[in-house]
Amino acid sequence: MTLTTVVNNLTLADQVLTKVQEDIVNGDIAPGTKISESALASKYGVSRGPLREAISRLESRGLIERAPNVGARVVSLSHKELIELYQIRENLEGLACRLAAENMTEDEIEQLQALLQKHQQDQDFKDGTSYYKQQGDLDFHYCIIHGSKNRKLIHLLCEELYHLILMYRHQFSAISTTNISSHPEKAFVHHQRIVEAIADRDGELAEMLMKKHIQRSRKAVETYFDQLTAGEA
Known part of the structure; x- marks a missing residue:
């Protein structure tokens, strides 16, 4: 067709x-x-x-x-560009999390909690092979960014950078065994804690948890490329 x-x-x-x-x-x-x-x-x-x-x-x-x-x-995967992208995500998604804790309605928070339950029922997650890989309204990060209610932030992260982030996420998880996506249960626990902080309206904690969550992925990327470089030496 x-x-x-x-x-x-x-x-x-x-x-x-x-x-x-x-x-x-x-x-x-x-x-x-x-x-x-x-x-x-x-x-x-x-x-x-x-x-x-x-x-x-x-x-x-x-x-x-x-x-x-x-x-x-x-575009091709570049170590430098990937690290720069993660640095942007750390700070902007951290801010989005803080704003989500302030601005999400109770219904929206319940929907976010229901989304995590859906992720937990995914077969790949149950098998421990990967975290739930869906886009848009089924993407945990995407939903939190929209929950910030900040139009400029939503435009930057969900329109200008979103699909570039998805591409890097997909390409990197396909070649790296050290990425956080290789440990779905850890990613899920991180997401749970972030939602708990948002539900408690603790913007400061929510921001810190999101930044640390993304920072772990950035460090995994750095470790992978360091090992790759050492192997080629």
Whole structure:
């Protein structure tokens, strides 16, 4: 089925954007892949017009970059860029957590608690192989960011950086056994404590817990790359 047969309220460019973005985030279009408009147009069954619009929007989201003498290509994992991204997340998601503790309604907090229960029932989590990997409203971090009720923060983290973060998360968890995602029970406990702090309206504690949670992942990334470098020496 081509994208043109999908019936919904999205424009064709939106549909193309969603599919290409999903394929990049999941690694179906690998990092560093040169973007061929003709190949993608054929793959998705669309004309080049909506495809070009989608590529332009993906470029603004940091998933596609343009290089001299190369043209458009999918961004590649970089140690430095990944660490910088985690540094941004530590501070901005920490702030989002503080604001969520102040601004989330009781119903929203109950929904967040229900979300964790859903995560706990996921089969991969029960098997101890990975933490629940869903996007948008089923993503713990995404929900807390929206719970901050800060529009600028939501735009920055959930629109400009969100899919770049997802791509790095997916790519890194696929190659590293030291990432926090390799220890789903630890990640779940961290999430539980964060929700408890939000429910208690303790913004300071919620912020600290979120920053430490993300900091653990950053340190795991640093450890992985240090080991990789040592192995190549």
